[in-house]
Amino acid sequence: MSPRQSLQAFLATARNALTTPAAQRTAPLTFVVGNESADLDSLSSAVVYAYIRTYSPPHTLHIPLSNLPRADLALRTEMTAVLKSAGLVPADLLTLSDLPELDPNDTNWMLVDHNCLTGPLKQYAGRIFGCIDHHTDELSVSQSVSLRVVEPCGSCMSLVVEETRQAWDALSREVEGGDAADEDEKLAKIGLASILSDTINLTAKAKVREKDPRAVAFLEAKIRDPVFDRNQYFDDISAVKEDISSLNFRDIFRKDYKEWDESGLKLGISCSVQGFDYLVAKAGGAASLLDDLASWTQERGLDVASLMTTSHPDDEFQRHLLVWGLTDEGKAAVERFRKLGVELQLETWGDGALDDGANRSAWRQYNLAASRKQVAPLLREALKKS
Template structure:
């Protein structure tokens, strides 16, 4: 049985396997890949799942690949903070920047891909390696692209994808913890790796469910996964390890720390705010771009200086990404109440405008509980060629997971004019 490694040592092994020259590369390489928004759920799920699968029978190395370039890690201070609890830094993780290219590039047939927090490989990776997907664990709508006989093939609704990952890995995690009990390499001031992994598991679940307090997002999967992770964490502290890790675990304090870092975009440029949590899809010759921001439109407008200045910043992002339909979703917690807002900007010509208007007028507005934001100061009517609306969203249970598929369906078959 291979020796159990710290998360840092595991990532070093994965890096060596990924960056080895072609002549010394052991193939096929097995990857775990989160989705292209690379939010906390995707990033932590990728690391957690790759570590557990690599340390469970048949002990095949799984390389955790963060779906973003290395420079973009700086936009995710919440991820850096969580990594510290697992005794690693962002320098240790693997990103698209480390993926071999050119003459050293990976042939599709020399790879296997396990998707987490999505079930369709998108972007340039999807074009190259999409046919090499062997499984998925996801909580989005099933797009029918992962083979029916794939293992694992888990697609279920819950607040955080990490909750499904924890459930799928719970027995292997328990076995890992038992192996570690007598490990003399565990220092008295360090938490066992099984407990360090608990912090990776807890962070996205607590963030995505508002500390299990958002009744519209929290499911029994999430509650069960938090219970499993906290049991592992308590076991680590009770074993006498981790005396140098703060003396214990406080869920409220941990959640508050991570949430504050995730929500602080005051120091970011607008381009960074829009790309921090960005996903896009192509429907025919149209591109649907979606950004999620953790602050309300009122904050964003104040930051820009005016509604017009904010709209110009968003327009620059749309032009950079060549977006035909732009969706900006905001979340905020005011006076203890969770709120959502939504902006949709149809930019691809009259046909696109008509399709998006029809989506709103024929049920989307009522279904999502949309009401005009700021007396229409962010709205735009541009002779039928461009159309923008901004709303408050009463039905807060609808997030990008539901809204993006609805809009994709609305613009399906529409041609850019």
């Protein structure tokens, strides 16, 4: 078996494949891409899966693509911290800004952390050959693809590890100009970060599945650093992730944002790592926060906007949820959502400080197991009936 490259050299090789003139480019190009929120789980899953599959038979180059523009990568501060632990920087990653104009027939696509291509990549939907995901099955990826894993799990990375652990262990022990164990450790730290972040260090009992602790054990075994401490690693990543003090509200709303077109209507959901109390205080009042959110909804042309938050006041995990109908159809969808969302165990937040009594409501959500993976399908169902 031929030697593999270091993780950094692999990313450089992937970049070269995209910058090679079309006439000299080997087709089709094979991509691995996460969802458009481009969170830590999506970004990391694409890198880990692409690296392992590239150096496993039949040794086809898999290009990990971050599903966001280059300028937005700076907002993923937690990914910057994780990359640093692996000796990498954000500039090593490939983004939508690096994607040349390609004939869809000259591409193949593997989806991780989602199972339906959206946005600017939607044109490639007919070229999907597989997916690994832990969200609701949108039935967009054919049942006949070579690999189709769609099942509940705390982190998509755990499913990636489950699917690649044998291939990973079988990788060549030779690395060009480096040590295989060092590269395995770098890759393991990237993988471990997303699982710990998504499962709150395996303590989110409602989210954790059997494959999550199994993946953590597999990855930890590849870390040789004698001073590495998993709990400290999680704390360090969380501290960076939850610090949004330097961001303006437009950046907060787009930092972890997903958008859907449903029955000709547009739904956008932003997720924040700080609760409504923090956001209202940062804005200088409820009205100012709503003004900033309104500007964002207008920029995106939304029919329904939602803002979801997670926070840990006094070490208590909380979820907050705001839903806002912005058009006549959107307002009707919000009214239907109120009935569909009973399972979320919603209670009015802040004595209605963010409500308008009809089209916009903010709640504390007591069903802590329901993240965007569960809330988005309810909102989309409400939109379908418009």
